[in-house]
Amino acid sequence: MEGFENMAFIANAVNLFTYFHGVMYYDLADSSTTLTNLMGASFLLALFGAFLSDAYINRFNTNIIFASIEVVGYLLLTMQAHFPSLRPSECDILNPVMNCKHVGGGNAALLYMGLYLIALGTGGVKAALPSLGANQFDEKDPRESRLMSSFFNWFFFSLSVGASLGVTFIVWIQNNKGWDWGFGLCTMAVALGIFSLLFGMSTYRNQVPRGSPLTRIMQVFVAAIRKRNLPLPEEATELYEVNDKETALDKELSHTQQFRFLDRAAIVQESSEKPESPWQLCTVTQVEEAKILVRMLPIFASTILVATCLAQLQTFSVQQGMTMDTHIGSSFHIPPASLAAIPLIILLVLTPLYDLVFVPFARRITGKETGITHLQRIGVGLLLSALSMAIAAMVEVKRKDVAREHNMLDSREPVPLSVFWLGFQYLVFGVADLFTVVGLMQFFYSQAPPGMKSLATAFSWCSLAFGYFLSTVVVNVVNKATSKITGSGGWLHGNNLNRNNLNLFYWMLAILSILNFFNYLYWSRWYKYKPITQHHQNIKSPLKSWYVGSP
Secondary structure (H helix, E strand, C coil): CHHHHHEEEEEHHHHHHHHHHHCCCCHHHHHHHHHHHHHHHHHHCHHHHHHHHHHCCCCHHHHHHHHHHHHHHHHHHHHHHCHHHCCCCCCCCCCCCCCCCCCHHHHHHHHHHHHHHHHHHHHHHHHHHHHHHCCCCCCCHHHHHHHHHHHHHHHHHHHHHHHHHHHHHHHHHHHHHHHHHHHHHHHHHHHHEEEEEECCCCCCCCCCCCCCHHHHHHHHHHHHHHHCCCEEEEEEHCCCCCCCCCHHHCCEECCCCCCCCHHHHHHHCCCCCCCCCCCCCCCCHHHHHHHHHHHHHHHHCCCCCHHHHHHHHHCCHHHHCCCEEEEEEECCECHHHHHHHHHHHHHHHHHHHHHHHHHHHHHHHHCCCCCCCCCHHHHHHHHHHHHHHHHHHHHHHHHHHHHHCCCCCCCCCEEEEHHHHHHHHHHHHHHHHHHHHHHHHHHHHHHHHHHHHHHHHHHHHHHHHHHHHHHHHHHHHHHHHHHHHCCCCCCCCCCCHHCCCHHHHHHHHHHHHCCCCCCCHHHHHCCCCEECCCCCCCCCCCCCCCEEECC
16 A cells, blocks of 8 residues: 555655646745645644544554545646646746646635645555554564564555655656646545455454544643652652553553652652542653653654755756756756656665665674664665765755756756766665664664654654755745845856855755764664563563663
8 A cells, every 4th residue: 555655745845846837827936835834734733633543543544544635635636637617727837928827716716725634644654554564473472573673664665655656657647748647646545545445354353543643742741740849769669550451451660860859740649638640640650651652752853854855856856957958868858857767766775685685784793683773774864865965955956957058047947967876866765764763663663652743753744844844945945045145046046046045045954964973963863762561471470671672
């Protein structure tokens, strides 16, 4: 299902910039921010899908419901692309004399309705589908635990297969046969994904919704605030815990020393005349769940900038490609958005090698089931994303130099430089994705309490969401700030990329990414993996604590 759904989603992620600019007649900056807002909403809405999945409906039903919503969104875009009356009149936006009016009124409402139904649908799928797959493995079984680690690698492989088809086949259809055909294929792809998931419905392990996990977290903070004046006990054994059938089914979290102010939520007030409510007294396990969430926040924040860099490859890098030589041979032109296929094809090779070769090799050295820890994997991805932005800046300098040498700064003709020069920045960032995205999924899923698995998986997508929203803010702020400095248009102003300063914008992102990497190093060393107590039947000896891993 993820292969089919991602085929549609990524095709539009890399090509909607062209649609907004060339069909709906938004200028470059507005096309960029419209796309990044859409992508940000798609990933942020994963929180909503995860909440429903964990609290009220199981993960299988969540996928079916939200994928159906996504189908409706693509149908609306297909209809708008097909009927000329639902979009702006044709206009040459590259001609400065023409005053092209972008889409407005009811047609704009139709466009945004379709886009944000897609955002809602894909958000729910991306939150619940990884967790549904991981649910098929028992974390308590060493063999299945190892297979679960492989599952995330192969899940990413499926993402890459679908994305590869999307950025080549569907993008080519959109650019050469029409946007209505392209959106129609996206509709069919998601529908096929729904049917493929339905084929296995009788075999899946489905979790039982446990009620709102956010409620349990909020109870800890409310109870801790209410008891803020109580002294903390010297021994953790004095704190409240329940040993019953429900907790025995899961891994009970043992006490940690971080954020001890939250321990007050588990202090039993013996003077109380009646039993304390859940908003006054929480278990140690419940308190530790809240601590886990707080501990993960700095890691989450440190990965936001990666998506900001990714957003540039889906917006300005596509526009760069439109100003370059796209010939392959004498007659075939490659759509600039299809350059995203370069890293995807490489990842189709690297992902199996990572799982089948690197992980077993690293496992022998480190003794860890995943080869290297999740945090180490994320760190490699952060460093590679900075390198990708530096390469993008150098390629843009070369592109502008070629335009200047051939007196083409104001020309509408493509500069005599192959579009494949952009492949270097796509390639490096694609490898960064292999480390960062999968590492984040594994990290959040493995560290989350049992009742928050979907919500934790959604955090990895929300990191991308905030990155896309940050891209919108950064583009607007940079434009305004640099326009005041230069006294004219900002670095990214207007529709002529040859006259802009996109290279300086890329250098700025590269520098920020390096600084962010050192920030991440601090927090990754500070982070403590969750300690858990494993319950076994027929064992009466004291419970033994062990750590899932080490930073």
